[in-house]
Amino acid sequence: MSRVRNFVSERIASVPPSGIRRFFDIAATMEDVISLGIGEPDFTTPEPILQAGIEALRRGETHYTSNSGLMELRRAIAEHLDRLYGQTYNPASEILITVGVSEALYLACAATLDPGDEVIIPEPCFVSYAPEVVFAGGVPVMVPTSPENNWQVTAEAIEAAVTPKTKALLLGYPSNPTGAVMSRERLNEIATVVKRHNLLVISDELYDRLVYDTQHVCFPSLPGMYSRTILLMGFSKAYAMTGWRIGWAAGPAEIMEMMRRVHQYTIMCAPTVAQYAALVAIKEGEPFVEEMRQEYDRRRRLIVGGLNEIGLTCVEPKGAFYAFPSIAVTGMDENTFAEKLLQEERVAVVPGSAFGPSGKGYVRCSYATAYEKIEEALERMRRFVRRHG
Numbered sequence: 001m002s003r004v005r006n007f008v009s010e011r012i013a014s015v016p017p018s019g020i021r022r023f024f025d026i027a028a029t030m031e032d033v034i035s036l037g038i039g040e041p042d043f044t045t046p047e048p049i050l051q052a053g054i055e056a057l058r059r060g061e062t063h064y065t066s067n068s069g070l071m072e073l074r075r076a077i078a079e080h081l082d083r084l085y086g087q088t089y090n091p092a093s094e095i096l097i098t099v100g101v102s103e104a105l106y107l108a109c110a111a112t113l114d115p116g117d118e119v120i121i122p123e124p125c126f127v128s129y130a131p132e133v134v135f136a137g138g139v140p141v142m143v144p145t146s147p148e149n150n151w152q153v154t155a156e157a158i159e160a161a162v163t164p165k166t167k168a169l170l171l172g173y174p175s176n177p178t179g180a181v182m183s184r185e186r187l188n189e190i191a192t193v194v195k196r197h198n199l200l201v202i203s204d205e206l207y208d209r210l211v212y213d214t215q216h217v218c219f220p221s222l223p224g225m226y227s228r229t230i231l232l233m234g235f236s237k238a239y240a241m242t243g244w245r246i247g248w249a250a251g252p253a254e255i256m257e258m259m260r261r262v263h264q265y266t267i268m269c270a271p272t273v274a275q276y277a278a279l280v281a282i283k284e285g286e287p288f289v290e291e292m293r294q295e296y297d298r299r300r301r302l303i304v305g306g307l308n309e310i311g312l313t314c315v316e317p318k319g320a321f322y323a324f325p326s327i328a329v330t331g332m333d334e335n336t337f338a339e340k341l342l343q344e345e346r347v348a349v350v351p352g353s354a355f356g357p358s359g360k361g362y363v364r365c366s367y368a369t370a371y372e373k374i375e376e377a378l379e380r381m382r383r384f385v386r387r388h389g
């Protein structure tokens, strides 16, 4: 009798599980833990958005929508992008409603990559980028960033990574985990490299609305970039809608058509109830976005000031809701630091290396948690550093 074969795809098995979950699992078994580990808003979805979802269900909106998503929602998103960034998209052919940026990212890779195509990815970065490229048969080429450049990737670093196989650049700014926001000047330099090497850009701008003391620059709005950019945005962070699973992709019609094809056969459409809630989010959500942004900003000042004072030095994050301090003062590596901090002081942070090799010696601290909890976490971290510094 023949032995059962190994049925698992080598390509999928080559991708390790995310390094973030392990800490959540340990933290979940402990009492009195303050978690700075979470990558999602602590706010619940604002009331009018919730109500829109509930009313949609009560009206019987329990069916599929068109593959691309509700036309009304696509139109509202087109107006939103025009208003904020002066970037126009045709809602009929250039906008696709997806199951969060997560699905949009998957679609972007599936629709554009052929086996062996290289994708340049600045790191440390969101944990899904490299796996999604691998799942689609591509090859991720990681490019380091550093605090010396405020964790912004440079055009030189990108250009140095270009080979004849390079097809795309995957940008994720404002950044999870560093909080970095790209300046217009740096983005323009990158646009020049992108043009010179004829690259596609996949731009994950999920945190575009959560920036502080600065302006977000929408990559496709730069000269010449619209026709070669897939823009990914969503509702999870700014509207506190992670669990609704809703986002969108926007880009040139010929690329969007291919993304729609993958989406049509794998997903059918984004959740209908979430689409109705998202419509109200886009149309009426602005005051709530601004209120939450201001609260994140207050917490950001607290945590950045506190961490630097303790000796866990960190460059000022200008976006998202993460601080990314160096733990050099403790002499520990980031995994030991995170484990000991959790065991000894019951504060959960994520080791920076979970986001790429340049995260070695750093940890990610999310400030999407209550101000008072951050104050207490800083006190505990102060004790910890004093003991180990």
Ligand SMILES: Cc1ncc(COP(=O)(O)O)c(C=O)c1O
Pocket: 039, 099, 100, 101, 102, 103, 126, 172, 175, 176, 204, 206, 234, 235, 236, 242, 245, 246, 247
């Ligand atoms: C940079 C970044 N992109 C995409 C995602 C996925 O978001 P969504 O909930 O829209 O799938 C996250 C979630 O943490 C993220 O941080």
